[in-house]
Amino acid sequence: MAQLQNKHILLGITGGIAAYKAPDLVRRLREQGAEVRVVLTAGAKAFVTPLSLQAVSGFTVSDDLLDPTAEAAMSHIELARWADLILIAPATANTIARIAHGFADDLLSTLVLASKAPLAIAPAMNQQMWAATAVQENIETLLSRGVQMIGPESGEQACGDVGYGRMSDPTEIVQALIKKAPEAKQDWQGKTFIITAGPTREAIDPVRYISNHSSGKMGYALAEAAAHAGAKVILVSGPTQLPTPTGVQRVDVETTEQMLNAVQQQLPNCDVFIGCAAVSDYRVAEVASQKIKKEQNNQPPQLKLVQNPDILQQVASSEKPPFTVGFAAETENLKANALRKLERKQLQMIVANDVSQVGLGFNSDSNNAIILSKDSEQSLPTMSKHDMAIAIIDAIAKRYFNTTAN
Missing domain, CATH: 3.40.50.1950 (Flavin prenyltransferase-like)
Known part of the structure; x- marks a missing residue:
């Protein structure tokens, strides 16, 4: 609401x-x-x-x-x-x-x-x-x-x-x-949210890593909005520079596997899961124990990558899955790609945004998006991530409480 x-x-x-x-x-x-x-x-x-x-x-x-x-x-x-x-x-x-x-x-x-x-x-x-x-x-x-x-x-x-x-x-x-x-604090009383936010980092050696441009702002805004609406909120966060929102329990992680483990520990009591983190899809198969020196090899090192676990899919397919919401950061075919992800991962809802737009998405304070489910679509015009978080929590409430009431 x-x-x-x-x-x-x-x-x-x-x-x-x-x-x-x-x-x-x-x-x-x-x-x-x-x-x-x-x-x-x-x-x-x-x-x-x-x-x-x-x-x-x-x-x-x-x-x-x-x-x-x-x-x-x-x-x-x-x-x-x-x-x-x-x-x-x-x-x-x-x-x-x-x-x-x-x-x-x-x-x-x-x-x-x-x-x-x-x-x-x-x-x-x-x-x-x-x-x-x-x-x-x-x-x-x-x-x-x-x-x-x-x-x-x-x-x-x-x-x-x-x-x-x-x-x-x-x-x-x-x-x-x-x-x-x-x-304003009554909608989600007695309900627990797990929200992932920020990037993950996958080490190459002790000083280098694979990551992405996520700032965590959207996930943190969602945590704040859910907490303000009365929910218990557990924020599983990759590395960010953001302060913890008031009333939110924060769990800091670095890698995708660490994020999955933290989510799984909290999952039995979870009512709503929002996978907002920009997790690394791949990690290096063998992390060097010492810094890789350029003079050791005139050629760039050959990195063998292996696939990381899919946190969102594992949550959605768990024995008693919570109401699961994903994010799709796309650079083309926004709606089509998001709908495929929604179906493939068996999500209740997905929020899709075009991160190729200048001044929106990663590292910005504003965004626009489409909220999609199997039978509904809601467009969110360009607005602050703070306002977008409130709109997303509102959209989740309408679908969650209608579903549980039936």
């Missing part, structure tokens, strides 16, 4: 340059199942139009305190009753000050006072303004009232300054809201 399913989120947009990110924020909130209504301040309309926000939200944008089309001509009462959560992004120093001190002289500030819904704020301003004593005191006031503060981030700003004050990325804002929502 989407992790903000049926949540009513009221998005307040104020007059900062970061308002240009608002349509993307609306889209990402809706991807997680939320209904989004937008309130614009007068200053915000200088940066983003009501029409564009209406197009992405599906609702008329509000900007007047007294609205003849609203219930009793009072938008702040109607919207205050509707909202499950109020999110202000970007939140300027001026808006933060007015909310901290209880002003109610426009629609946004008035509905904050009129609503019992939780309030989340994503500040955005010049780094010197963010550091100002008055702003920090207002932030402390809001925090003391239980307001959720998302960001800001440090970096280069529109004015040319560098420092804290940039609004958090829309994906980070959405994830911060998801982590705050108690309902």
Whole structure:
């Protein structure tokens, strides 16, 4: 399930340059199942139009305190009753000050006072303004009232300054809201995932090895998403530079055989297995005990390769196989090759992506893919691997729980 399913989120947009990110924020909130209504301040309309926000939200944008089309001509009462959560992004120093001190002289500030819904704020301003004593005191006031503060981030700003004050990325804002929502952690309660991630390394000699370009980012994102959805997650990881996601049990391995052994040890209690690791299909038959010296032979060494065990196939064909999901990293004939792998390895689902696309797949932060099963297909457009992981876990949930219910 989407992790903000049926949540009513009221998005307040104020007059900062970061308002240009608002349509993307609306889209990402809706991807997680939320209904989004937008309130614009007068200053915000200088940066983003009501029409564009209406197009992405599906609702008329509000900007007047007294609205003849609203219930009793009072938008702040109607919207205050509707909202499950109020999110202000970007939140300027001026808006933060007015909310901290209880002003109610426009629609946004008035509905904050009129609503019992939780309030989340994503500040955005010049780094010197963010550091100002008055702003920090207002932030402390809001925090003391239980307001959720998302960001800001440090970096280069529109004015040319560098420092804290940039609004958090829309994906980070959405994830911060998801982590705050108690309902988001119920889907997979009591279920165990084993997820493999990263590359494997097959030694040639003590200093050289065969490997691939996998960074592990997709597998780690899947582990984080599954854990956040309530599952117990065991992440069997090849060599990476990534931190272990919160709440995830990590088992480090190096070779394909080590990865298989680690998976088999955990398999009896596994409900869902996701083979996301880019394992080496072959290993060197005889690993040199010492570094191979170039001067020992003017010709390059002849390496005899032998086939590694197929972890995914062994899991899918085990005595009591879990719900098994594979990945297919292809450079051509994406769908056809993935469907053959799905059938050959007896998988319930496979995620196929084209790693030949520049800026996507291996070592990148973004990807696009097709999720395939024997009787379904779902295309995932280009998005962050973080968002893709959530979409994949959601797709697995729909099929897993439908299958087990029947």
